[in-house]
Amino acid sequence: MRVEIWSDIACPWCYVGKARFEKALDAFPHRDEVEVVHRSFELDPGRAKGDVQPVITMLTKKYGMSAAQAQAGEDNLGTQAAAEGLAYRTRDRDHGNTFDMHRLLHLAKARGRQDELIGIFYRANFAEEATVFGDDERLVELAVAAGLDADEARAVLADPAAYADDVRADEREAAELGANGVPFFVLDRTYGVSGAQPAEVFAQALAQAWGERPQLTLVQGEDAEACGPDGCAVPQDR
Numbered sequence: 001m002r003v004e005i006w007s008d009i010a011c012p013w014c015y016v017g018k019a020r021f022e023k024a025l026d027a028f029p030h031r032d033e034v035e036v037v038h039r040s041f042e043l044d045p046g047r048a049k050g051d052v053q054p055v056i057t058m059l060t061k062k063y064g065m066s067a068a069q070a071q072a073g074e075d076n077l078g079t080q081a082a083a084e085g086l087a088y089r090t091r092d093r094d095h096g097n098t099f100d101m102h103r104l105l106h107l108a109k110a111r112g113r114q115d116e117l118i119g120i121f122y123r124a125n126f127a128e129e130a131t132v133f134g135d136d137e138r139l140v141e142l143a144v145a146a147g148l149d150a151d152e153a154r155a156v157l158a159d160p161a162a163y164a165d166d167v168r169a170d171e172r173e174a175a176e177l178g179a180n181g182v183p184f185f186v187l188d189r190t191y192g193v194s195g196a197q198p199a200e201v202f203a204q205a206l207a208q209a210w211g212e213r214p215q216l217t218l219v220q221g222e223d224a225e226a227c228g229p230d231g232c233a234v235p236q237d238r
Contacts, residue, residue, distance in 0.1 A: 120142050
């Protein structure tokens, strides 16, 4: 079974939702038969790469709330994250463009290190002091921590076209599926789960999607030669 997760590194509920989903997945009896794929979604795609500002400033400008309201929201997110065992800095975080991080996540997917990199990006953005925005060498450092090659990561960041089409394809697909916010979880292209739901909801969705997977129907015919654990049957001359 495949689970696809549309998310953005700048999305705090994606950070929390990933932890809740993984809690359900770890307890799922068929855990080893579930493939998880992370898909790209930008919450602020029009922001220039060099346009980095404090989260509180972004929230007040984008949503018209007061600084006190924005800070209260961050404090609430910190509480929600702590309940999932996640570190969360409620003060002095930055916000910026995430396109390059999504491009590196597609590189990581090609190298089999996607889940490692997205986890490192989340922790770096929400729990660490150094910003993840506007500094390519910081992104290279994080990519290396996930097991990627430093020179290959630098080459991707130096080429604006590298994996750009993959990011845009993910975003178009999200729109086609009706996802206008993240996190958005799609199970076997049959069930969708929107938002950072409790682990119990994810557990129910996993069980339901697994139980409704189509079963293989064998077409009956005459016995034919085949290979098995003991080797291959060799046709005898008649």
